[in-house]
Amino acid sequence: MEKKNGQIRIGFYICHCGSNIASMVDVAKVSEYAASLPNVVVSKDYKYMCSDPGQEMIINDIKENNLTRVVVAACSPFLHENTFRNATFQGGLNQFYFQMVNTREHNAWVHLEAMATTEKALDLVRAAIYRVAEHKPLERKKVPIHPDxxxxxxxxxxxxxxxxxxxxxxxxxxxxxxxxxxxxxxxxxxxxxxxxxxxxxxxxxxxxxxxxxxxxxxxxxxxxxxxxxxxxxxxxxxxxPRYIIEELCVGCNDCIEACVYKEARFLDEFNQGLSKRKPVYMPFPQATPQIVLIDPETCIHFKSAKCSQTCVTSCERNAVDLQQQPRxxxxxxxxxxxxxxFKPVDARKVPYYGYGNFPGVYTALEVERLINASGPTQGEVVLRDGSHPKTIGIVHCVGSRDKHTNQWCSRVCCLYSVKLAHLLKEHTGADIYNFYIDMRTPGKMMEEFYNRIAEEGMKFIRGRVADIYPDRDDPQRKRLIVKAEDTLIQEIIKIPVDMVVLSTGLEPREDAQEVRxxxxxxxxxxxxxxxxxxxxxxxxxxxxxxxxxxxxxxxxxxxxxxxxxxxxxxxxxxxxxxxYIEIEPNTAYINEEECSGCKSCVPLCPYTAISYIEEKKKAFINEALCKGCGTCVAACPSGSIIQNLFEDEEIFSEIEGILNFRNIQREMSYA
Amino acid sequence: MIADIESLRGVTLETLYDTPEGRLIKSCIQCGTCAGSCPHGEYMEYPPRRIIKMMQLGLLDKVFDSDSMLKCVNCYACMSKCPREIHLTEVLLQLIKEQTIMRLPVVPQELQKALENSYRYGNPMGESGRKRINWMQNLDVPVRILSQNSQPVDVLWFVESYPSYHPRGQDTARAIAKIFNRLNVDFAILGNEEKSAGECGMLSWESGLAESLVDYNMAIFTKYKFNQLVTSDPHALDAFLYRYKMFGFKAKVTHVIPFLWQYFDKLKPMLINKLHYSVTYHDSCCLGRHNGYYEEPREILKAIPGIKITEMVHNRSNSICCGGGGGGMWLDTYFKSQNIERLSDNRIKEAIETGADVLAVACPYEMPRFEDALKVAGYDGKMVVKDITELILESMED
Known part of the structure; x- marks a missing residue:
């Protein structure tokens, strides 16, 4: 790295970040070292560079020492690059005459040895100081924003x-x-x-x-x-396609009445399968919009094309369209x-809780429907076998806090379990047991709520349920045994219950990755x-x-x-x-004189920002679409794509800086 | 769910916390799933959860002075449900057990005898090593013994002690020999050179005994050339898969049932006799919970014409132990003295409730335990216990 005869005057600052950086990196040593590097005019360390005094220091130094470049070694650029670019700008320089060194996340936080972190800091700082000398002034562009x-x-x-x-x-x-x-x-x-x-x-x-x-x-x-x-x-x-012309349907439900199925025969999704619906249905009474739909999986017309289509003829507004296609x-x-x-965890993922196997086992969402006045039983808690439960076990943490399913705490289950305990007691008068690992009821009025329900006489058992199986003492084997260790009394308990409620956790939707x-x-x-x-x-x-x-x-x-x-x-x-939106200027552009028009960059761009201009036989990069990923720059065979802030000289200087470690005098002694 | 066994050689309770296993143990949330899953949990003063807490507080001496760990039957139930996937059965409980046994004022006589026998005779029954091939008398198919013909062989069949000596185990051994012959498996056995793999020594953590058996068998293995080891005892499978590895054992190893599963396409057309049985299958702890072979035995059973399978309430990963593991095989008298119901007696009730007439098993410990339990339940004659290989043979033979 050559000295630039005073044209390049760099100010260097290293932040202690309280003790985040200073406890692992000898900041005085780094500052002293930076002062010895070419073109560095000012080199300082400071407790909090992001604070007002820290920024002021940069602004004043620029003015007093005629600095032309600024380097700050601190946290991640993600947090404070903008802060320091602003300070650089306020000192009177183009904000891109700035380079940041991440000596916290990339250094102090991830290593254990103070000696090594300091040496690493020296390398990173040297690279930035070499690099910043090559920086060019850049401007952010403004683009309008669509208001919808x-x-x-x-x-x-x-x-x-x-x-x-x-x-x-x-x-x-x-x-x-x-x-x-x-x-x-x-x-x-x-x-x-x-x-x-x-x-x-x-x-x-x-x-x-x-x-x-x-x-x-x-x-x-x-x-x-x-x-x-x-x-x-x-x-x-x-x-x-819902096979209904939405603009015409008024939700009169005549078509449902007219369906060739006289009885509802298919599991109702909204009621968690606890009631039945017809192939043409309204999801639930308050559904919004009030428009019916036809389920092709169960509709005779779609399965056999041999339906008399009574729904079509019954609709006075001609809203049924069995030919509808996706639009x-x-x-x-x-x-x-x-x-x-979200999606509730499939309770079958914990096989030993018997969901889907023992009819007395319900998910919490099923119970929500069961106790709901507009639910499948109009709020009467009737079990699948028609009986009313006298004892109910509520099992917390189903599919949560478990490496076999999901490791996280689903946060809402303790509270909704307590709520269901209250509602079930209100509806049935049953004896209710809550099996929990830890009761987690944070939030405003939540602990008070827990307290109130506890006073209603619920039994809380601190222990994760280990097994659920039919009670051998019940001749009909309908009653279930809920087995757990009550860790507070240190005994294995087996509670016979008529109904088990599984408080299933929350997990991402199945297609979360595709949507992402x-x-x-x-x-x-x-x-x-x-x-x-x-x-x-x-x-x-x-x-x-x-x-x-x-x-x-x-x-x-x-x-x-x-x-x-x-x-x-x-x-x-x-x-x-x-x-308007300001866009980062680290976009790529084509050096048209060098571009051979080979088009290899065009399909590579993940943002479809590159097009090929036929008349000129050159590639063209739409600055507004370019995200500055650099793929095209690396791929261009003739080296004719240049990326702002990542130009060859900048990168090469940075590499030169990183590799020039021999210049460090390794005489550091740490006690 | 398998711990990195090789890295655990030589680990003690003092050094356990510094290993990845130890860090898992530190993550325990004291939920009690282990204690609730344990078939003997209600009889333990210190179930796994309390052991971990005592360990954190430096109070393990109290645990060693109780006989809780004597009641651990190494069924992997606690480990398979632990929400933190702590390798309880594989790692922690064995270390605790070792200390417990060392400090017991009196080791229960039956267990003491079985361990001594294993050491002196290479089998827990105390039978002469020379009688190890007696099961082959009256066998009408050839079985090569490597000491007589040491040509390289594809499958080294490790018969193990129960199939070698126990009368019902011998039935299984003969069935396997016949099936292997029908399938043209190139196989051989060690004959009288074989000694127990030592799994029960390990899991009741008599590590000195275990190591002497490991050394012995490892030395024998080096004498012969074979491609894979197949054993008729899931406990031996566990020993080879998880314990012998610590001592440098590298051969491919499997159990007879998953081995036959590899031959399924060839096997299926040979199953010609219709067996009009209603069968319920008991998942062996070592084969099922520990090694994940739940469907292979069921698929093989389903391939037998006429067989109808009904499941017990507790099946697959939630199966309940027969009580034979971890030295439990030789603690029945001890448990009886403490008024603890035998696990096999409990398990057989579930089997009977299925209404099946055959209880199918794949582990040689289960045969005597369940046959005995059927007698206790007054149900012998109405239900019979058969090894899967016996059922296969029944469907094959003219």
């Missing part, structure tokens, strides 16, 4: 986001996969901790969505593709809120979508313009879901109302 919003999922999260945005005057497309909005919340009976009825608080919001002039509600529809970038997304929506539609939006929800890939967002190994930062950007994703709300991000209760949905809507509003 796409909300995926019509559960309580999607409903709340959509209404918030629509009330603020934004046009919202709410796309729901199922034939009705409402999600899981619509299936619940009462909600903890207030015990207000889910339908009472949800259905007004459902009809508000339906009637809102700013909301386009598409049910029985799915997103099948998303292209573009923040401010300018193109979403492809598939309308699945695709493309919409333009600027932002997307993902509110695709389609939307180009990230998800953790378990499949929940990852927020950009757990504290500071909890509803953002790593993809600009795409936000998260509700259980697709992780298990949460209704209050938290609604709060998050509101936050996602606010983030969207902040973007839309600003009116």
């Amino acid at each position: 919003v796409l909300v995926l999922g019509g559960g309580i999260a999607g409903i709340h986001s959509a209404l918030t945005l629509a009330n603020a005057g934004k046009k919202v497309y709410l796309v729901e996969r199922e034939p009705t909005i409402g999600g899981h919340m619509a299936m619940f009976d009462k909600t903890f901790p207030t015990l207000d009825c889910a339908a009472c608080i949800l259905t007004p919001k459902m009809s508000a969505v339906k009637n809102h002039p700013n909301i386009v509600l598409w049910t029985y529809a799915e997103i099948v593709g998303l292209d573009g970038f923040v401010g300018s997304y193109k979403a492809k929506i598939k309308h699945k 695709f539609e493309e919409i333009e939006v600027g932002t997307v809120i993902v509110a695709t929800g 890939r389609m939307l180009n967002i990230t998800c953790s190994t378990e499949g929940f979508y990852i927020e950009r930062h757990p504290k500071l950007a909890p509803v953002n994703t790593f993809t600009d313009g795409i936000f998260l709300a509700g259980c697709c991000q992780g298990p949460k209760d209704i209050p938290d879901t609604v709060a998050q949905a509101g936050a996602a809507a606010a983030e969207v509003l902040a973007l839309i109302d600003k009116g």
